[in-house]
Amino acid sequence: MAWRRSKSTPGAGAQPARRPTRHGRHGRLDRSPVVRPPLPPLDTRIERFDLAVGTAAEFLRSAWPELREVRFEIADMPAASDDDGIPRWRVLSAEKRIILFRIPIERLSHLHRNDDLHRRMTIEGSVFRAAAEYLDRDPWDLGPERFRYF
Template sequence: MDSPVPPRPTEPRPRRRDRHGRGMRGPVAPPQVPLSVSRAESFRDLVQDSVERLERRWPQLAEVDFLVLDVPESPGESVPLGSSVPAERGKPARIVVYRRPVEIRTKNRDERALLVHEVVVEQVADLLGLSPESVDPRYGQD
């Protein structure tokens, strides 16, 4: 005779202990800290920090679009770290920083932050027709 099979619970029971019997672990990081930030997000933050530093001195940069792309579309003999495109009819000026070439040339976050700032300053200077030293007096001193 077949005995009736009890129905399976529709929801899994909450686990009180892990497989080693130690109990559930606490949070890895405080709730206000993101658990993981991708390299691309971290790089965008570096560019944003650099732009904010320059906007205090050059308020007209609020009209410029700052973009981060992984690599240049068609590099020539040398791979650029950034590029600038002047404003056209109906399109704002753009400054692009290329993430992968900058990352390859740096060893750690501090070096990366310095190089990102130099690239942004150089591109802003090119766009405004000024020297990099006049855009940021600390250019090249770090």
């Protein structure tokens, strides 16, 4: 803090200088700040994919006790393709793991409409199909009330 002396009596009554209420860079008046106000966080494709997988996995864990110990993991791409093409997920029952491959699910899916809702439905459908394969059930059996809109 800067100190200044009063002009009337040198050396007596030293008081701190008051900082102005609005100051810019380096304490100078009437200058704008260098940085802008904080921007909203970026919403990336990867974050939206993680959110869709996470919410679908939590729904399935709450509905099916057999899935409570299963880890849902996300990987970018599978190591290699198999005879059926590029896999969208891998189920490892012995390790209690389901690995979803983000790039094949996002890029190789044929969407009815290319919007956020249909992309999310494609991701959730992949999670449901992978969990159904883990449980050896039909995907429609996992959440019948989730698909009854009529």
